[in-house]
Amino acid sequence: MPAIEVVLYSGAIGLSIIGLTGLLLLNNVFRMLLALVILESGVNLLLILSGFRLAGVAPVILPEQLSNLSAIVMNDPVPQALVLTAIVIGVGVQALGLAMILRIKAQYGTLNMLKIREQLEFDLAVQSGVATPVSAHSPVSLASGRERQLSNHKDEQ
Amino acid sequence: MIWIVSIVVLVMLASAIAVLVLPNMIAAVAAASVVSLALAVLFALMKAPDVAMTEAAIGAGLSALLLAMGLKRLGLWQLED
Amino acid sequence: MRNIAGLLFAGGLAFLLLVLASYLPYGQTPMFLGDAILAHAPGEVHTANIVAAVLLAYRGIDTLGELSILFTAAAGVGLILGHRSLRSDSAGVNGAVNSEQHSGFITTRAVDLIMPLLMVVGFYIIFYGHVTPGGGFQGGVILATAFFLPVLVRPGTRIEHGVITLLEGLAGSGFILVGLWAMFYDQPFLQPIFDSFLGTGPLGSLWSAGSLPLLYLAVGLKVGSELAGLLVTVSEVPELSETNISDADDINRK
Structure with a gap:
């Protein structure tokens, strides 16, 4: 049974495992940075999946929903806010890693x-x-x- | 719905593997950008529009720009081979 | 040996995570905190976008910590790449060469035309972050990209870091000042403020959310200036030309 939950969970876990495998097995420092980016993406998808509801709508109140607010099922806004900040922190960490790689290349002349x-x-x-x-x-x-x-x-x- | 999600997840996983095995570094950075773009589509399908906007702007735009500039500064910007 | 151990570890972790995921209730999350926030946010904070309410009102100190983490990352990049030996040796030579290699007439003019439009889009996304999806983080990234595009098509131009640093400091202190302003009304730090000027509109209008748009403006300017500073710092590192590469390889072979 290829239910949608199997597809989504295997996507998130597969992304994390691919990133982790890259971090463990690769020797090129720049490719390790790319693997770290993929690992971050997988963990973010797993977090968003934890706050998903089948009948849920986006946590934004539309004007026509104002009359019956209590009848509307919304997705969990807390993991979404967490992932929002995690993505922005991720690009900062990525830039820091890139700066270290640039220094390594200038100092040692190799990326292995x-x-x-x-x-x-x-x-x-x-x-x-x-x-x-x-x-x-x-x-x-x-x-x-x-x-x-x-x-x-x-x-x- | 399930077909769209399946195709997007397949594209995402295939380009994630391509990031690790492609010999050309420019292609690897482009594949990482494709992973972020597919992830943004998934976020939008899962009713998280704020996160989808952030992932599309940062993962597919700014992060790819940063990594491509890093490639140029590392001397790995080689279009052939 | 190391590869086999790594593969075993990754495979075992994948199996463990899949087994754990099969026990998770998909689509029926028990949201204890989320339900309370969804029930109270429209009445308390008056934002149509509840993610913005979580980011700025309920977890505002989290956002302050996130901004400080981003500042630390940017300061680390500046510390690592601002080293004299990395910059000075080719700033004279490569800079002179690069300033002649403009990106062509069409690209330069197109970027000059697109940049103000991108700025408008960025500020729109920031100001309407509490009404529609969007907000300070997304708009800040768009502002950083809009600021950096003219630098990208004109390689070799020198950017004054002082303006970026000043904007960054002003935005960061603005966030804290809005938080302190709530204490003036006998409220906790970073509590949203509603007075006769800021909080009078109906739910879904621009003036509905009290001081949250001010906080989002500070977040957007802070994120935008941090990321623009990061991009400018990385772009000032000299590029490795072909001769440099062959020299490095020769040194390695010796």
């Missing part, structure tokens, strides 16, 4: 999360003075450090 993590760990090790025998400014030490960490990753896997 694994490479960014390696270089970040290497930079941290250099700044705290751990396990870097030669100067950090020479490209040889950078390459050797990166290769060493790559081999470490391979060993772990």
Whole structure:
């Protein structure tokens, strides 16, 4: 029975799961931001579904409804107000993530999360003075450090 | 009613998967905008006109503009391939 | 290993959510709070759009917190992207190149014609937010887009951030001042005010909702200026040209 509720709930849950899977599996930072946007959309749809009524109308009073207000079934306005603010906050969070990605690209020149993590760990090790025998400014030490960490990753896997 | 909702949900889920798997980044951003547009249609069908307006203005308009400008600044704005 | 664990987690969460959703009563929500608001809002707040009543009257402090979250996000973007090393190196070179690359005569003129119309639409949606669907958030987004379109078709122009910041501060303090004005009448903070000037119209007219249109105007200007500031800040980051990309790749290969 393909009832309308099955379609709507599977749409909302499917959207959230697709976004979550993208966040877990992808390596490109920009695509992770897109997955986060999709996850937010799915959660918003789930919230709106929780306030839906089968016979409900939109929570806006029309002039011809003024005479019999108590007979009209309306949808729940509270989840709608919550989702309204959540969407606006979502675009702010998205802009913040985009700004961080721009800084990462300017600093490291790559968008791959694994490479960014390696270089970040290497930079941290250099700044705290751990396990870097030669100067950090020479490209040889950078390459050797990166290769060493790559081999470490391979060993772990 | 159920056919409209089914088609819109199918378009939404297909473009959500397309966001994750399309190799071209411009196409991925456009697919994310399609997800928001389908979501706005769903909100309007579920009698939530305020949320539908917000989602159409922000998700399909401003967010796509922001992400496209970010693409251009990241050097990923490549039309071919 | 990480991929398999991620897929397992996502699949398990999907199964759990679907089972939970099958127990939910679809279409028959037990609205304890919503029913009370729907019953009392037309008499108490006199708004035809009940979502606006929830946003500004019943949960007004929520909206104030939401505005402060948006302000924090915009301030974070300004802090991250306002760094000197990201901006100064190509502002002279790329800016000079970009100022010659206008978007063409037709696009520029069309945007100049559309921009005031978009402004009118944005202010209409803000002012009639308590009567029809719409309001400060939607209208603010349209205002931000209308403000940003002329900047988009003229790359390389410098925008003064002072005007945007001043408008943003005025709108935010206006929201708080309207909230404090209610305390002048011995009411709680952000209570809607109805006096002989603001609250005399019948339900569904522009002057029916007391001080709520003022609050929505403040919200609209605040959201519009925040988002316009965000867009302008991101657009001032220099674009990566082809030579820059190849240089970065060379550095990576070394």
